[in-house]
Amino acid sequence: xxxxxxxxxxxxxxxxxxxxxxxxxxxxVAAPEATATTCRVNHLPLPQNATGYTTIIAxxxxxxxxxxxxVEIAGRTEQVLWKDGAVSVPPLPFGEGExxxxxxxxxxxxxxxxxxxxxxxxxxxxAGGLRELPVPYEGWAGDAFAINSRGDIVGQxxxxxxxxxxxxxxxxxxxxGTVEVMAAEGPHYGLGVDEDGxxxxxxxxxxxxxxxxxxxxxxxxxxxxxxxxxxATEISGGYVAGSKPGPDGDLQMIFNLxxxxxxxRALDTVTTVNRFGDAAGWGPLIERRNGSTLTLESPAxxxxxxxxxxxxxxxxxxxxxxVRWTNCR
Numbered sequence: 048x049x050x051x052x053x054x055x056x057x058x059x060x061x062x063x064x065x066x067x068x069x070x071x072x073x074x075x076v077a078a079p080e081a082t083a084t085t086c087r088v089n090h091l092p093l094p095q096n097a098t099g100y101t102t103i104i105a106x107x108x109x110x111x112x113x114x115x116x117x118v119e120i121a122g123r124t125e126q127v128l129w130k131d132g133a134v135s136v137p138p139l140p141f142g143e144g145e146x147x148x149x150x151x152x153x154x155x156x157x158x159x160x161x162x163x164x165x166x167x168x169x170x171x172x173x174a175g176g177l178r179e180l181p182v183p184y185e186g187w188a189g190d191a192f193a194i195n196s197r198g199d200i201v202g203q204x205x206x207x208x209x210x211x212x213x214x215x216x217x218x219x220x221x222x223x224g225t226v227e228v229m230a231a232e233g234p235h236y237g238l239g240v241d242e243d244g245x246x247x248x249x250x251x252x253x254x255x256x257x258x259x260x261x262x263x264x265x266x267x268x269x270x271x272x273x274x275x276x277x278x279a280t281e282i283s284g285g286y287v288a289g290s291k292p293g294p295d296g297d298l299q300m301i302f303n304l305x306x307x308x309x310x311x312r313a314l315d316t317v318t319t320v321n322r323f324g325d326a327a328g329w330g331p332l333i334e335r336r337n338g339s340t341l342t343l344e345s346p347a348x349x350x351x352x353x354x355x356x357x358x359x360x361x362x363x364x365x366x367x368x369x370v371r372w373t374n375c376r
Contacts, residue, residue, distance in 0.1 A: 048281060048319065048354050049106035049148035049193045049239060086333065086372040088344035088365060092134045096121050100367040104353040105157075106148030109196060109242065109283070109322065111360025114353075115146040115155050116369070128155065129362075132371055140177055144169070148193045156180075156191035156200050166190060168202055168218075180218050181226045189216070193239045201237035201246050204228075215248040217265050230268040235261070239282040242322070245304075247282035260289055262304060273302050283357075284322025301326050301336075313340050319355040325375075327352035327361060333375055341375055 091114075093099055098119045107114035114129045120136075126146045128135050130153065137146070141159035149155040154172045159179075161167060168180040168189035182189045182204045191202040198220030205213040215229040215237040229235060229248060235258075239247035244265060250272075251258030259272045260279035273279065278297075279289035287302040299317040301324060302308045311317045311326045311334050318328035324336030329351050333341040343350045348366025355361045359376035362369070 048109060048283060048356070085342045086344060086359075086361065086375040088346075088350075088370050088372050089132070090365075091129055091132065091362075091369040091371050093118055093369070094120055094125070094127065094134060094136050097125075097127075099369065102127075102364070102369040104362045104364070104369055105146065106193065107354035107356065107362050108149055108151040109357045110151045111354075111356030111358045111362075112151060113149040113153055113155075114362045114371075115149045115157075117145060118369075126157075128153075129371075137171060137173070139171065141169075146171065147191065150194045150198065151196045152198070154194060154198060156194045156202070158190040165207070168200075168204070170194070170200060181224060183214075183216070183226050183228055191218070192237055195240045195242050195244070197242070197244075199240050199244050201240045201248075203236035215246065215263065217244075217246055217263075219244070219265070227265055229263050229270065231261070231263070231270050237263075238279060241282045241285065245282065245285075247279055247287060249279060260287065260302075262287070271304075277302075280318050281320055283320050284324065286320045286322070286324045288317045288320040288326060288328070290317070299326075299328075309336075319352055321355045321357045323357065325355060327355045327363075333361070343372060343375075345370075 101119035104116040117124050117126050125136055128137050144159035146155040146157040156170045158166050159169045166188040168191040171177045187204050188207045189204040191200050194200045200218040203213045204216050212234050213236050214233050215235045217227045235248050235250045237246050237248050246263040248261045248263050260277040262271045276292040279287050281288045285304040290297040291300050299311040313332045313334040314328050314330035316329040317326050320326050327333045331343050345365040350365045352361050352363040361372040361375050
């Protein structure tokens with residue numbers, strides 16, 4: 048599960064549209080009975096000499112054990128990993144780059160820069176070290192955005208000579224050393240991946256002119272658009288966090304690939320969703336699928352949730368400092 052506030056590599060590019068075809072998605076998971084009313088907050092530890100307010104939490108796993116991000120240490124941005132609330136600085140061989148997401152096995156993904164400033168997609172773990180992910184064409188650049196529990200990775204690739212033509216890709220866990228390109232007219236890029244391998248993508252350019260959000264089933268190569276003007280940030284359990292145009296501005300939405308979509312009114316912006324359809328983002332509450340809410344403890348300021356796991360653990364920031372919430376079910 049990855050945060051939409053991660054830094055996007057400079058290769059992202061121009062807009063495009065695609066027709067809609069049908070997609071059959073995995074049925075949504077029934078939510079357990081919710082009893083909590085308040086999520087308890089604890090500040091996350093930081094490495095020595097880190098500047099807390101510079102911390103970005105980029106992603107985390109569905110079980111809530113791991114999170115990755117970055118922080119400025121003595122004037123230099125370093126990538127950091129939290130496991131069960133404890134922090135470490137991974138010994139990454141690249142001087143620049145980012146870790147954007149991590150799964151429940153502690154495998155993190157992102158991008159690194161080679162000595163000649165070439166952007167390469169990478170995966171890293173404490174046990175296996177750093178490995179470069181393949182690209183579909185020799186010399187192409189790439190960036191890995193998200194990884195699920197079984198190890199499917201998604202992101203985007205592009206010709207360094209043509210940054211306006213990025214393509215959404217998946218690196219499948221069951222075929223190591225291979226890469227799959229979304230069968231759709233580009234440009235487009237992969238944003239997230241559900242536990243069953245379904246890919247969340249966005250057509251067009253992330254910053255200047257995003258096209259509609261889309262869901263790609265790599266097993267059938269079928270792609271479904273979520274509607275004109277839709278924007279997406281995360282997928283989990285057949286639910287997609289995002290927004291769509293409304294009469295007076297964007298509506299914050301949870302799109303349900305297996306049922307009725309719902310507007311989220313309790314939050315300023317929806318950025319993350321778990322497999323039960325609970326939503327979080329900018330705002331002092333988590334909105335459950337049934338419409339009830341949980342209050343986020345945040346005594347020092349307005350909270351932002353980057354990662355909402357399936358186990359009642361969430362990660363984000365409170366008053367500009369990184370925090371971990373528990374009891375969020």
